[in-house]
Amino acid sequence: MQQPQARKPAVADTLQSNFSLDPLFRPRSVAIVGASERSPWTRSVKRNMGVTQFQGRVHMVNRRGESVFGQAATASCAAIGELVDVALLLIPASSLTAALDDLAAANIRNAVILSSGFAETGPQGLRLQMEVEAKARAHGITILGPNCLGFANFAAHSAVWAGTLQARSVVGNVAVVSQSGAVANTTNHFAHQQGVGLSCVISTGNEINFGIAAAIDYLVDDAATKVICVFMESVRDPAAFTTAAANAFARGKPLVVLKVGRSEITAKAAKAHTGALVGDDRVFDAICRQFGIVRVRSIEELVVTADVMAKVGPLRGSGVGLVSISGGLCEIAADLADAESVDLPAFNDETVAALRELLPAFATAQNPLDLTAVSTEQPILMQRVIETIAKDRSISLLCHLFEVPESQEDTSHFSLAALEHIGKGVAAAPGPVIVLASTMRAVSVSGREIIEKNSLPYVSGGLELGMPAISRALRWLELQRRRSTSPRGAVSGAATRGGPLPRSEFEAQQYLVQFGVPVVPTAFVRTAAEAAEAATTMGARIVIKIASKDIAHKSDVGGVMLDLHPEDVRAAFDGMLATVKSRCPDATIDGALVSPMRRGGVELLVGVKQDPQWGPVLAVGLGGIFVELLKDTSLRLLPVSQADVGEMLAELRGARLLAGHRNVAAVDVGKLAEVIARIGQAAFALGPSLETLEVNPLLAMGTRIEALDALVVGR
């Protein structure tokens, strides 16, 4: 790790509270420091201010006080003599600290720094960045950047943006925040192409004192933003991020995240790119599930998902109705719905009867609904059908497949009439409707006019991207409904228990019992006689295990004997001790544990491990081949509630095993989740000195849940 200092979590992700960020993102006046007609940055920032119709004051500042594009300049910010909300610093990295002094003198609290050449270039750049950070902290200046493109706030008509902006940008409700300037620019371009309106784009770059979490906090409060899109390489302040994510979810604003780092190769690439450590991707995936973050894998998915989520409000259920004028497109849509777990319920009888009235005899009144070619002669059918289906109680969202023409050439009388009728149908429909393009279509200026004229809830992303986006929206809305009606439940904020960690399997078992975790009856014995005595009361078959802090893998050294008759335990104890002593002559042997032998049921693995970035992470999996061959585990950050664990169990591919299987009884999943949550509680209470806690197996047989084993390892 070349740049250890830059990556540690910042104490504070931002210096200002959310509302005081308005001067940064909705400035009334901007100073361009280092402004010059020869600078492409000055030109492009000026141009973009025009594109966003920025009405505030722009002050030019440069050393010589040379006028810029005919506008007089001052030699310093202090010399401006007016209140300035944001300073854009277009000056060499080496002059930055002096420039910040000037800002402080002018009482400017916000700066945008585009320049690269900081932490991302190596140790020297990192030193420079730390100097700037210290100076900003001393002056209380919030810095966007460095190594960023600035921001464009379309909704507020302001921009300090060095990327490209399209002359007639679509203003809308989707905000984009990105650690990468190029990705921010590409996302903006793609959204523009698709006619997806943005509220703002913020490029955070190296995040000296303003990062992703602060941007999310700001946008959750931003009335112009309905959906927040994030691109990130690394989470620099994990606690601030999860807090911001939880807040966004609680406030009902979807957070759609494209975070790279799924593959090892990406982790290497990210380190080369900005020195960022991407972290354990499976943990981040789990955090997304836990905090209701919608995770996507590409810019296309990011934009189309956000578009759908901005257009689909709260729904009463998850049933989707599909309508198209083509049978073939209905079928493609139905297959994609199936693949993406989007439910297309049957229409109810009333709807079917009403559709039969409307449609010709050879049409079939079913979901998905093929309007047949008749609709090309009677476009009013589309309006009637929307009105009819939207009344159906089993349909929570109606998706009408239709295209907005791109050019004069593909604009027909039919398509214009159809879109008008669809618009009327949408307006009259009691429930939510979206109009989805069959394939991804660019939205032209003339297309936008048609959309606006007919107030169409148009999603141009096409079926391939639109159907997964609908699925993500439905899942997120379900989670909103579920968590609002049955909240997560108590999560054990149990204070750290303090004191030493359990030092042996026996102590670990006793520790779990204190948290209400059922543990298999276990006797700690030191002699064969004690073992034999303990065994007599335990049942028909007995297990004995060696007890030694020095032996991690007991069965590898003959330290586990299964399925013993109670009368054989005495001899087995002696035999086991002899074997283990001969194989591990240096190990201190404390004695053995005696337990009844359990058979049948479903075995689970429950483990807690400290993640270097996120802290203690709970893993739950089904034992045997599920964990070993299929890597079928579910993760969550601690603390967790029983409801969280219920979601974890439902995620497992082998979840069906818990529902009973051949001669195995169905497991009481509620009780199982409760026991696992208690194990999590017990691990969480051990605090940061815990490295791992593992129960393997946790046996589940109907309503009997029992830890057969326990292991605690300190850091």
Next chain:
Amino acid sequence: MQQPQARKPAVADTLQSNFSLDPLFRPRSVAIVGASERSPWTRSVKRNMGVTQFQGRVHMVNRRGESVFGQAATASCAAIGELVDVALLLIPASSLTAALDDLAAANIRNAVILSSGFAETGPQGLRLQMEVEAKARAHGITILGPNCLGFANFAAHSAVWAGTLQARSVVGNVAVVSQSGAVANTTNHFAHQQGVGLSCVISTGNEINFGIAAAIDYLVDDAATKVICVFMESVRDPAAFTTAAANAFARGKPLVVLKVGRSEITAKAAKAHTGALVGDDRVFDAICRQFGIVRVRSIEELVVTADVMAKVGPLRGSGVGLVSISGGLCEIAADLADAESVDLPAFNDETVAALRELLPAFATAQNPLDLTAVSTEQPILMQRVIETIAKDRSISLLCHLFEVPESQEDTSHFSLAALEHIGKGVAAAPGPVIVLASTMRAVSVSGREIIEKNSLPYVSGGLELGMPAISRALRWLELQRRRSTSPRGAVSGAATRGGPLPRSEFEAQQYLVQFGVPVVPTAFVRTAAEAAEAATTMGARIVIKIASKDIAHKSDVGGVMLDLHPEDVRAAFDGMLATVKSRCPDATIDGALVSPMRRGGVELLVGVKQDPQWGPVLAVGLGGIFVELLKDTSLRLLPVSQADVGEMLAELRGARLLAGHRNVAAVDVGKLAEVIARIGQAAFALGPSLETLEVNPLLAMGTRIEALDALVVGR
């Protein structure tokens, strides 16, 4: 099933051989029968002939001989008095048979019928369709349609097409064949938007005597076509389809298929749409693997996959190099590559050294390669980097992320210079390169000019769709290399053996032995004494199973006893018979089978089942939870070779179990595949009277492969 007749496999999918289809798809003259200025079809077909620059003769025919758009018409085709290649019939369904007589009189061998109102509308339409079919057969007329949009042959500058065509269609190497007219039209539009050139679009509709298979055969021979795209609901002639697919693969033309019917809801929708039965989707999936068909799920995937495959020729390997000017985009690309199993190997030392020379010190010479912002100042870097990486032996395909500007607005001096240098790099590169847009981008007319000017192998589909498309192309090319170096191997074309099916488990086992399938030693015994005698030589533990044709589930009625000591077999035999007789008083009991008890190893399930559409299908799966809970089986049409079975085993999610696991030895997979292929051979030889043959379990322990059970059921 409302329309049983229309769905049975046609005897012949087409009446003509491939080359004689040129008059249909490359006509020199077309007659429009029923032409009228008032008909929107006449207008749109005329317009589309203009768009494709059709240079042949167009004859107008209508009953009254009224001139059309100022062109004289005849009252019949026979009256034209010249050779006509294709007649477009724009006449009411009820007049069609008479019109076909007129065509025959004029010696016209090809007709396009757009009208709907046939089999897709119900029994009456079906009757009409069958009349037309009979008439066409009698006259030897090939019919495209009915219920279709015709065809547009861009490469041959001809069209009889009633859909919309863009004025400046891109001509290219991708052919599109579709059973749905709307899907054909939408696909053409999407390809146009993406700048993907098509050779032709063929809409087959109800496929009276010209179907998908015949279209594929024609296009395999079509020099203008490099990749064949297909949309279909149903396979009307399975044998013709697999033959055409095998031919396309052998000739090195990728066949990319979007077939609907994955979900039950789609199956219902398809039946409503055209009365088509979609068939068992898992079987179709298996056929795609078996015949090297690339299957996709949407129009976007269809077009982008075809685009990549048309631009990527044969490769020496599967290593991909990635280059971008943005670190963030590199990371998104690397994650997608990982998700889609696209290998991004490390550059070799020479490449790394050469890249270090070219790039600034803070850049990292790794794959994926972030050129850093330096490249915006020195676009020539892109050329040099392409030349350098393309020489690397571990890189078989280089993918350079870059966008072609869409509009004047996003055209910068930099982007034009960069694209010029990329073009030069591609031209100089010794290996294949594609230029991939970071996100899906529409290609404008000005964009096309830039692409052509710089001869860019540009894929506009973006990373989200482009990376899976690259993955599919790589897998298909791998399969081409593998099957050309080690062909499928002998597949048992064994003639049907004839004679009765094996009637009992014992006969089934003996039958398998004839095909070289190792079967566990088994004695058929009638008495307890025989059972005991057989058991003495068989080993330490014995299994006995009831032998009765009347009992299908032996263990349910106490008809299986496991793990017996040989000396206990006599008593067990008597006990088992008594139990079974009491539970199944009406069953005829022949005796019992005695075998040694096997333990350990990996259990597989091998089954053959007649598919109503495709014939005998072989299923292979791992026993236990893999089959029962995870439905983890692989399917193939019979006959299969050992190499086919090897591919099946590799597909299983639990395939790692075969590689050895804990105390289980690795299985000799070659031998296992051979035995399974022999089971397939045995089943195939039983001919159509077989309903199912099942070996469950087939035990695999190291090199010992042994059928422990066998069941044959006749139809």
